[in-house]
Amino acid sequence: MLLEKTATGFTLSLDGCEILRHAADNPALFAGRGEERMDMYRGNFDIEDYVVERVALAHAEVEGDTIRLSNAPGQPVRLVLTVEGDSLLLAAPDASINRLWLRTVAGKDEHVWGGGEQMSYFDLRGRRFPLWTSEPGVGRDKTTEITFQSDVTGKAGGDYYNTNYPQPTYISSRRYALHVDTTAYAVFDFRRETFHEVEVWEVPEKIEFFAADTFRDLVGKLSLRFGRQPELPEWVYGGAIIGLKDGKTSFERLEKIRAAGVKVSGLWCEDWVGLRHTSFGARLFWDWVGNEERYPHLRQKIAELADENIRFLGYVNPYLCVDGSLFPEAEASGYFATDAEGKTALVDFGEFDCGVVDFTNPDAAAWFAERVIGENMLDYGLSGWMADFGEYLPIDVKLANGVDAKRMHNAWPTLWAEVNARAVASRGKTGEALFFMRAGYTGVQAHCPLLWGGDQSVDFSRHDGLVTVISGALSSGLLGNAYHHSDIGGYTSLFGNVRTAELLMRWAEMAAFTPVMRSHEGNRPRDNLQIDQDEVVLAHFARMTAIYVHLAPYLKVLSAEAAETGLPVQRPFFLHHEDDRATYAIQDAYLYGADLLVAPVWRAGETERTVYLPKGARWVHVWSGAAHEGGREVTVAAPLGQPPVFYRAGAAHEKLFADIGTL
Template sequence: MTSDPVFPLAAPVLTTEPDGFSLVLSGKLVLTHSAAAPCLFVGQGQERMEMYRGNFDIEDYVVERVALRHAAISGDVIDLSPSPSEPARLRLRVEGAALRFEALDPAINRLWLRVQAEAGEHVWGGGEQMSYFDMRGRRFPLWISEPGVGRDKTRELTFKADVAGRAGGDYYHTNYPQPTYLSSRRYALHVETPAYSVFDFRHEAFHEIEVWAVPERIEFFDASDFEGLVEQLSTRFGRQPPLPDWVYGGAIIGLKDGEKSFERLECIRAAGAAVSGLWCEDWVGLRHTSFGARLFWDWQANETRYPALRQRIAELRGEGIRFLGYVNPYLCADGPLFPKAEAAGYFARDAEGKTALVDFGEFDCGVVDFTNPAAADWFAEEVIGRNMLDFGLSGWMADFGEYLPVNVQLANGVDAKLMHNPWPTLWAEVNARAVASRGMTGEALFFMRAGFTGVGAHCPLLWGGDQSVDFSRHDGLVTVISGALSSGLLGNAYHHSDIGGYTSLFGNIRTPELIMRWAEMAAFTAVMRTHEGNRPRDNLQIDGDEAVLSHFARMTRLYVHLAPYLRSLSDEAVQRGLPVQRPLFLHFPGDRATYAIQDSYLYGRDLLVAPVWREGETSREVYLPEGADWEHVWSGERYEGGATIPVEAPLGRPPVFIRQGSVWMDLFRTLATL
């Protein structure tokens, strides 16, 4: 759990009323309570949680839900009870910009809070939300899990994934939930709790927050504009270091073809692609499963698959190309690191006190217990420090973090149900500690898909997870835009995705069009990175088609051309916490037409990017925010803001617009010449 905020914030004003109270934040009513309309409910629930390969089946039986209608107020302390004749069950304290909670009844394990809402209000945040950027009108459980395959219960793909492995997702499933939201009323709210929680935005008059514990506190953030809110939230949850200088040299090419990866890299470069890194997940070796080729989860170089790898890494570095690998917080039971960790007592344990084994899909692993300081230190120093950084790696995918079982025993004695959500933050901290120990913060780049409150203080780069290799509305290309925008508002400045998607199941495979459209979007993000996917041999790769490779190479040159601008955005992220990819309303708060747009974004302040995300389309409609004039990058045609315009968008010319008056006009206009 994170510590109390240490920066000054506007404190809510508590007003006592005849039969209750209200809480006002800079003139905005956020809580109102009376006997007839209480805002707080408490009770008890009995949950059932079953995990299968990172997917959870969760049910709750509510034993009791009682309205706390009576409020006894003394100064900034509020004692709440069901009636004046019954004992208080919950105590609230107004402390600065937060409400602190104390259970006076130890039986309470459920709490519901109703926050005032307004008609026409919009809400964003919730961590990394892939389906709906504007969360108003829907209910969002906040629990870390696999995001699911398909994520749309009406699709055949999702149905098949459910039947085959209970792996079909829904709109709210995410690798990175966070109980924080921003409102169009220009305030933000954060629930400080590790427990399962729910944000329910379906009611017009109030937002209901449900927590399966009594939260430590609820924090309020207030600003006159959205930029100020993002600055506050990024300060609260932690800001990332600047992007490493080497990243600006081009794309990170993901290949997992053993030593053949080096030959293929040379062919990609010969085609004119600008390359900054070679990312080989399979540096640790492979195993083959029904899901596809999987990595061998024992974190050290596999000399059989990559002979003389240390020398190869040094040679690449001499050419200005960094080498990246892969790691996750688990150790396979059939690998050499497992017995070492088990002998030292570094694994989470089962009910019998033995090493808890988790099925990851045809192989079992132990969960390294990061609540044990010795285990966290060992993993940071021996595994990441010596086996990876000292070996020459400049970065890696720090995968998973979602799989902490809820029935294991941990060294810190805390119920695993209360450690499950914070687990990715602990995992990020282990990686960051290893990087810092080598003096490589801001130089080594690891990226994560899992997250929770505070992950931004440790993780330098998010990635959008395992999208399907398609154009689908809830699991394809367009979802990573929503993920970038929602997580960016909470202080995660850098976001990127697997170019071409990852998950290929039930005959769903990449098309040339998909890869090219994804690359067009990626050229206008913080990092360009390719991925071969879970079934590399069944799916088209960037070097498997001449037209695809030529198109991809050009997109990398666009990315490199914009490097001076991206550097300025990285500087701004460090100084102010503003994300690289921004919702349109961040800089156009007066234009309410921008509040629900999630398929286009501002790349910094001065470029508007509207990727083509529907299959077969060669044009699309784009809304240009009111308050600026815009210039189409490819044609030079100018438009007045405040209107939706049709834009021709053949392959190679994604809709991109320059804000008139930008100091970067000359740089942007020369994009059309590349």
């Protein structure tokens, strides 16, 4: 990093790339104060800020590696920047500052990616992205009826920027990355032509910069900084993880599914803990103990499945219901977050209350890892689980570490992931047990072995349907999350919106070319088509699992590569074709490793797709065998069962890829 003094300011460059340009008449830093209003309603947030002060820190005094900033010459120093390695250290002598705005240099044709897991837009340029972990919202498009209905009935509509997994890190097509070391509410604003603006609701201790000659090397550096996942468990390659929540009937349905030729690696039963019946319908009983009334002889069943190379997976979240067996134990030990009066803070989840296990208390975190996950889940025989609700920390509770819950809210998913990973490590099962999370923040990569895309709607919608999973995989993958997957068929069914057979089949086609295939019955199983309720759907699903298993040798190579280099399994085209700028904004197709190109059909009724093929390779269509030179668009037939997939001619696994068309 090079700091250079100028006539009225300074410039800051990294490997020859100018990142900051500050002058008295064009300042790069602003500071001030704000008064925020935050309202939370079941994981959804209404947030606004009243800016009391925003002042340009126009005057800069540069001495060595230190920059002192003030409003004007002769005024008190309000902010001090120190260049240390490839980072900027920040300190504020003015304790009143609780807002900071930083402007970085932007290029006219620059592309920007990252921001955590972004579901609507992969290229962030031209838009503003608040970074706050929350429910992503239902519909996520304020112009649609479903989003409107969700807003009116439950304040749950969401918008394009809402995400379970934000992260204050972006990657520029100028081959550098910026990361803000903060857990405070932040905003990335990429709407201006000449600068990007980073807003942080505190003075962060550090802003880190990364640069590399190639995007692949840059991704490698970020994965080293944030953490890398182990290789996928060997058992995963055996087929799909089948999600059923039908009590003991789940085992009978699994046998029917297997008899239809479906390759199965696991049975995932969210309801392994039993159900609670409310006016809203059946809900899981949030007491993390196997319920052998709903699942008789469950431990024996788990062992029998294991004998057939099928693993059993469950569900857990960081809450404990007040009428469960674990609540009194945790409360007696003081393991819950508290309210203003020092009593256990209770959260209403709709006709039942829960306590929040306080993971800032080391004893509480250790207890949950050992007592709940270690004893009740791993020792019971579970090989994996959904680790849900990391984004739900209420912002008004009191925590053991004394830090304001507003500051801990973004940090919570990473703490939650760490508790799960600690339990897995305690049993020597890292790289063997597989838990998956939708919530995330900086550092979750070091603990969570697998992301899932959250609760998409059961449809083809642009901002909440099948296509959003691709953008989520690509954006999070650039930041060190090697493995991503989704609920096959989507999850959220509201206001008459239900699955179609076409949706289930198209989603399964995409899932066959992702690290993990996993089905889900959705939030309203009885209202929605399931894979075992339609013979055509079931036969199609079986064939897609055969393709997934067929590609296991290739996926194993990609998994090893991810552990070694940090490269994700699903990759944006430009990661291997960075000289082809036509690839920079593509978000509805991806490379599966370097050698397979996958362009899922994501619009209803579509039976052909036009696909851009990157320059520098010949691409072979797996279904027709036709070869195409890269650097242009091609239109191919895409009937059900033949999603647009191409392989790179001359690839090491060329024979394996060519044989996809015979399955």
